Amino acid sequence: MSLKSSEKAALIGLLGAAVCFLSIFYIAKPNFEQRSALEAECVQLDARLKELQAKEADREKYEAGIVEYKEKYEAVLDRFPADLNQEITIMFLEGIKDDNDFSIVSLGLGEKVPFYTLGTNGADATLDGTASTDTTADGTTTEAASTETATTETASTETTDSGELVEAGTAADPNQLICYSAEFPIAYTGSYKSLKDVVKYIDNFSDRMTVDSLDISFSDEGIYSGNLNLTCYSVEGEERPERSLELNEVEIGVDNIFEGGNGGAKSSSDSSLNKYDDKDGAAIETSYDFYTMLNAATSDVSAKVIGQNGTGKEKTVVTDNENSVSSLSYDIYEKDGKVYCKYTLDGSKNYEAEVTSADDIKLLIQSSARKNEDDKVGVKITIRNTSSMPVYVKVSEDDAVSPRVTITKSGLVKVYQ
16 A cells, blocks of 8 residues: 555654654753753852852851850850759758758759750750741741751650660750759748848859749748749750769768658757667656647547646647548747747647746657558658757657658757657
8 A cells, every 4th residue: 555645744744743742842841941940050059159258258247256156155054054963952952051040841852854955057956856836927837947957866765675764855966955954842941031041042053943932931939931942954965074073071871771861760960869869769758748649530539639748738738530641740949038839730720838848858659550441540740949959759659560650850859769
């Protein structure tokens, strides 16, 4: 079959059109797009070149600014310690007690927790390592200045396959700095002047800390007490090594540690309080100035009985028969040349008695074994002695398995249990 000349011409024309189209699609178009991309890149590079040339003209100004702001950054960073060292914290608290008329009744040493990771490349990095976002005036959010942030591990503590704990907030970048905080709640007693001095001491202390809350109670006897909640801060990283602490002058004790602390036989700031050490204070059980009796709520007598020992002292007795744990405070203080003991049960029932003994004050806590699991009677005792007269306390016949009595104290107080 032979093609006519017109048909041959049509086929040749169609083939030429196809070749032209394919040349444009596969050769000309990519070259055009590449050219456009190169032209756009040239425009960007030209703009960048002009920007760098402008900065180069102001190089000295920028370098001076870098030095200035680095010094400011370092000055702020130096206000924060490189660690939350508990030994230094304890010495800080000991400094409060040594230099002021200020007694720490109880103290909590909070565990440090990470709360912020300093950013890199201009971005404020969060603890998970992602860049923070800023909110514009119209409510939309924009990414932080840099899209590249150093990767950190998650803030929560993780457990490896081997069972080892990985510390929360550990930075993958050794140059990255993590901010930590720890809370230190303090219950105190002291004078008003000493409280102001303590706040000044905290403000001037080398480590960065804040007073989150402070409450003060004032009694008729001139005793100030309350709670002081501190938060300490640190900025930690490999480039900021932990501080070393010289403990060469700290005495190391070898006594039984279970005889110290709250309520222990050696729980006194004055080692001379040994008058009733014989038989662990047994003499106080037969000769005492004040007493507290604890019994089951189902007993024939009141569950809690507090009073002053001696004939004709019925009006000094404070009682309660609730099957519960009560709070009981003993405040021993001097007023008008005399020593007084004020005991308060559950913050409402109280009595103020003059101390008639000449040398010391003896307090007997007469407890008893619990009847059963439903026997909930107990007492949390706080003894605050601001007088110069020593106080000796004997806890007798308390339940060995589930004690009814717990004691915290301040001042010249020794407890036998």
